Amino acid sequence: MTLSKTYIFIGLFMTLLGLLFLGRSGIANTVPTTGLPIGTNSTAVRGTAEGLPYLAVSFQVLAANLFSTPVLLLFVYDKNNGVLEYLLSLGMNQRDIYRQYLKGALILAATIVAIDVTLDAIVGMTVGALRTSLGIAVLLPAFALSAVSLGTLLMMSFSSLQKQRVGSNQPLGMAIGAVVVLPSYVLPLAFPSLAFMTDLTLTCVIVVLSLLAYSLSGRLISREKLLP
Numbered sequence: 131m132t133l134s135k136t137y138i139f140i141g142l143f144m145t146l147l148g149l150l151f152l153g154r155s156g157i158a159n160t161v162p163t164t165g166l167p168i169g170t171n172s173t174a175v176r177g178t179a180e181g182l183p184y185l186a187v188s189f190q191v192l193a194a195n196l197f198s199t200p201v202l203l204l205f206v207y208d209k210n211n212g213v214l215e216y217l218l219s220l221g222m223n224q225r226d227i228y229r230q231y232l233k234g235a236l237i238l239a240a241t242i243v244a245i246d247v248t249l250d251a252i253v254g255m256t257v258g259a260l261r262t263s264l265g266i267a268v269l270l271p272a273f274a275l276s277a278v279s280l281g282t283l284l285m286m287s288f289s290s291l292q293k294q295r296v297g298s299n300q301p302l303g304m305a306i307g308a309v310v311v312l313p314s315y316v317l318p319l320a321f322p323s324l325a326f327m328t329d330l331t332l333t334c335v336i337v338v339l340s341l342l343a344y345s346l347s348g349r350l351i352s353r354e355k356l357l358p
Contacts, residue, residue, distance in 0.1 A: 141196035148189035181322030194274035225348035
């Protein structure tokens with residue numbers, strides 16, 4: 131975490147944005163059915179408002195990805211300084227090495243997710259949206275941890291392809307995390323009545339992809355590519 135505190139603060143900011151959307155859980159009930167401008171569909175407006183709270187999942191999953199980014203920086207730093215070569219000399223294989231950094235990324239992600247779930251429950255009870263906050267509490271851990279796993283494994287595979295200075299792989303690392311989360315920004319608003327189910331389906335897809343990436347982690351790159 132000492133390599134970069136910037137991502138930690140940005141991650142916390144994303145968490146607060148998620149709480150802001152969750153705090154709007156009661157907005158659907160305040161949308162009037164009459165008195166709207168001509169041509170305005172009150173049902174569509176109300177439906178879109180119902181999907182807003184689930185944007186909390188999107189922002190908080192992105193927060194978990196940002197929170198774990200320092201592990202990717204550490205991986206590149208260790209590779210360029212011969213730490214990975216030393217681990218290989220001890221008899222570890224690529225998968226063993228990936229697993230150690232993946233564990234670090236998941237520990238950081240789990241920390242912010244635990245904070246998020248607690249704050250979501252508090253906000254949900256405060257605004258009278260306990261059911262919504264419980265749904266988010268179910269989605270968030272699986273979604274965030276699987277997204278972090280997938281992004282971390284793919285990022286480590288990419289950063290092993292060539293020697294790079296510390297931090298030069300940050301844009302791609304952030305892009306991978308953003309791409310897997312991107313649909314969750316759109317689907318709850320496109321299908322507000324199915325917001326929970328669409329996020330759940332997306333979570334299941336990412337879980338499968340992350341497990342597949344982990345199972346193939348030993349084959350994604352050769353041992354020689356881990357050398358400085």
